[in-house]
Amino acid sequence: MGMSGARGTGFPYLLVGTWSLTRLALLLFVFKVVVFPGPDVTSDVSVIYQGWFEVLRTGTFPLDDVTWQYPPAAALAILSPALLPFLAYTSAFFVLACLADLAAFALLAYAGRRPGRSRRGAWMWVVGVPLLGPTVYARYDVMVTAVAVAAILAGARHPRVMGALVAFGALLKVWPALLMVGVVRRRAWVSAALTAGALALLFAVAMPGAFAFLTFQRDRGTEVESLGSLVFHIARHHGWEGQVLLNYGSVEFLGPYVDLVSTLALMLTGCAIGWLLLWRLCATRFSAHTAADAAFVAVLLFTTTSRVISPQYLVWLVGLAAACLVFRGSRMGLPAGMVLAASFFTVLEFPIWFAHVVGSDGLGITLLVVRNGLLVAASVTGAVLLWRDTASAEAPEGLPGRTARTGETLNS
Template sequence: MERQTDLVLPSRDDPVVAAGSEAIGGPAGRRLLPGTGWWTPARVIVLLTVLVFSLGIAQRDYCRDIGWPRENNLQYVHVCYSDMPHLYRERGFAEGNVPYLDTGEYPRLEYPVLIGAVMTVTAKAARATERTLTGQAVRFYDLNAWLMLLCAAVTALAVVNLAGRRPWDAALYALAPGLALTGTINWDMMAVAFAMLGLLAWARRRPLLAGALLGLGTAAKLYPVLLLGPLFLVCLRAPDKRAAFSALAKTVTGAAVAWLAVNVPVLLLAPNGWRAFWVFNEQRGAEFGSIWLVLEQAGQGKIPHFNLLVGGVLAALFAGIAWLALTAPARPRLAQLAFLTVAAFAVFNKVYSPQYVLWLIPLAALARPRWRDFIAWQACEVVYYLAVWYYLAGSYDPNRGLPVGLYSVAIMIHVAGTLYFAGMVIRDLLHPQHDPVRPGPDALGQDPLSGPLVAASRTGQTGGAPAVG
């Protein structure tokens, strides 16, 4: 635990916060003891997260009041869409069917099994407390929205602890517009909570638990498994590779066991239902928000060998991240590599749903805690969030919808914003003196997420300063 006097205050450290603090008397003075009293950074950040996330729930009140009908474009015009009530009505939950096991006149559930389990439980509660179909769909949304709020608060606590002596960097996560706007579109917040708790367990030198949490996150959404790549890369830069890879082996084992424990029972009982998620993603083409959709709309045709192309581009990007990690002058911080890896996957995947920004927000707060860059990136995400709903509104009323050309521009704004933030992370990685978290050559010792690697570094040293190669 960091000493309170060692905590970094944003008003002393961040130029944007320092300038803004002039309105309330300027940056904190030297005599201020940060984080003392009842209002600790963790409590403040959790409260801010709850308030911001609750604003996002309130923003959907119009759609909640009308029950999210499919028959018109009002949920898009009022930018209050959510997948939750529609999936309740359209995947057999309203009939009391169990996903994966039961079938009917509706598509199979195209979600990983942990989300399917949560949907099953909350659907049963909705049917028990409401009689009408619309009322059940709304109650289903309410239950899952507040569950996502809980996941957001848990994530906030994880980010505060992962930030080390910079707990106020978690305010970037807590105050992010993307958190409010997209938090209840889908169940991504649950996977985010598992992923960040997994990183926290790694930082606390509990690699087996870290793996179990990442495995559970992957059983909810696929992206947490990507974090094993950055863990592998930082282990390659550890002085004592045997100790580092011993910890990594425990993490991989924990992830595999947890994922299998959740998935194998469903696979054995309902193999076709279990495969629906994988088949759906293998067969989907260039969809909303993806750079590939822009290319298709510009060329007015399907991209040949699409799956092979996407896979090749992602493989090349992951290889480039690995090259950066291995050639950087100092050991990259885990959060930097994690952000770059997940951002590459999100930007160049087949689809970019608006809520995918939730994957990146906590990693961004840890990778590049600078308000100027974070605000610029989030502004681009807000532009895309508004654009996608007005583009969809055009499917009901072309006069109230966004034209294809402007929607493509909005996609490129989102892509440019993410690539800009990634570029700043890469700059910090290649020039550690620019990194606000740990300027200087000692990358490992000043990375709050180092976890077992700190012990591995000390084991592998015979004296003197930590190695940087």
């Protein structure tokens, strides 16, 4: 990353100013003061989220809607605009999304002032989020990412807080559970297990159908922006007879061999999980930045191999990359840069030129090849760097050859 990592003791005027201007632009887009090119990305809030809101406020989940594919705590995000009753639902949601963005930024900026830390993480967040365009404020993923960032930054000094935040995040959107892959403190694991169990029981008792989302997720196909979709984008030019349709809340390929490609994607995700388990068994050096680096790599692997790569998924990666770069010792600078580039190509493929993606024309395929290629490269690079930093026979320069826990112990 070429951004300044200087600690600095004064007020970060440039950092705060850049955040303010870029977020003002995002708000102008979602409030449609300025029209962003491409399809309207705010319809999910005004139509889908608001429809769920009306059901959830009655005390039950939208069990008849297969597009509800989220764990039970997601209800809190959908219901959150009720906190601002003086605003319309969509307006309140956009404001709360911006506040979640601000919370993540404030945490990253504050953490970057401590010894051994850097403001590179805050800059990563400031630059990366607006690269994704107004989609960031029109989905609840930015709220989940703020929780994940808080969990990573809390991990070094407050393991129990980290565990509780990870559990809450996982019940918001599952993927934050991967943040635990590099955690060695037993207190964090115990806290995560107790919090997850208590929240799951509470939702199961209080609201029927809390875990129906598991069935809906199982039936998903291959989404048109995923890595596997490239097979069908190219096959359409060679006589493949399938279709592109709105299915389970996203635009997916339906037709011959889609089930096969979806199964292969699941197998690839399984291989990624297997590699993470192998890494954890072989890792012998755990430094202050290891948990953040491991979380970033884990979510990168999960995202890249998924049957669905929705544009808002990139905000997860931006947030975790930012949390990594807070630590001066992090090895994730190059993969973080690749994620920034992938974010730029993501806003090009959705929403700006999404019609070309759906049409599988030359521009659409090129955008997906570049974006998904960057994610693959970031995943492989991140995995190699993580292995070399923690599990290789020879420690990187400046690190001891044996286990270094930086104050952490396996049974603390």
